[in-house]
Amino acid sequence: MIKLYTADTPNGRKVSIALEELGVPYEVVHVRIDQGEQMSDWFLALNPNHKVPVLDDDGLVIWESGAILLHLAEKYGKLLPADPKGRIEAIQYAFFQTGGIGPNMGRFGAAIRKPEDERNPEMIQIFGDEVQRLCGVLDRILSDGRPFLAGEYSIGDIMHYGWLSIAVKLGAPQVMAFPRVVEWTKRIGERPAVQRGEQIP
Ligand SMILES: N[C@@H](CCC(=O)N[C@@H](CS)C(=O)NCC(=O)O)C(=O)O
Missing domain, CATH: 3.40.30.10 (Glutaredoxin)
Incomplete structure (x- = not known):
């Protein structure tokens, strides 16, 4: 089990x-x-x-x-494409998330959630800019019309979805500046399995 x-x-x-x-x-x-x-x-x-x-x-x-x-x-x-190229692409996007959107959105969120008198504007700027840059990278990847990062739905999409869907729900300008990223996040959010998984725990 x-x-x-x-x-x-x-x-x-x-x-x-x-x-x-x-x-x-x-x-x-x-x-x-x-x-x-x-x-x-x-x-x-x-x-x-x-x-x-x-x-x-x-x-x-x-x-x-x-x-x-x-x-x-x-x-x-x-959740991994069968062909070797698609498979390694999906793994590449999973790694890209753990070194990119994950830590930067985590720190950006922590910086803006601080009480106003403890907020460090420089940190907010640095992590906010990096989140925006990374969303620009995702936007460039999606610009060829692919529905999901590695072509078909994969672990690369699931890795990115959690943080980006929160940012979209909050209307964070760093993400909303990229309609293709917003659309892709919404496409993932429509999946029944995603909606069930979001209720856990
Ligand atoms: N790189 C880790 C990040 C995991 C992570 O940051 N988890 C947070 C919750 S989103 C946590 O457990 N924080 C508790 C702590 O840092 O003590 C992964 O992808 O699994």
Whole structure:
């Protein structure tokens, strides 16, 4: 049985969205990161990096959302194109997210959520500009009319969706400046499996 340790965050939801898309049964453990539960001994034994998501697949424990999605896609033979070029493209987009949109949107969000008297305008500018630049890159990729990043729907799309869908819902100008990115985010959000995965936990 698959056990997913997650929280109501964009990174956690990547995995519930993928599991819903695969139609695989799984058990959910809600890790209360709002209460610091990720620092408890039992959780550190699963992930020394104290972050969700973590997947326990019958004793095989995996952390880092990209590694988890790659494992699931390979195990169930879905969410990765079958042809070698499409397959490595999907993996490339998954890596691109963990080094790009993930950390930059995370830090941008943290910077703008600070109380007004603690806000650092320089940090907001730096991370906001980088988010906008990365959205411009995605826009350029989508400009050839492809419906999804690697052609067909893949782990590369799921990795990007969580953060970008929040930004679109909030109307963040860094993302709204790129209609193709907004459209692609909405296309993913219409999938029933995505809507189910977004309800977890
Ligand atoms: N690179 C990691 C990022 C995971 C991550 O940042 N998780 C956040 C929630 S979105 C977390 O658990 N934060 C708790 C902490 O840092 O202590 C991944 O892709 O899995």
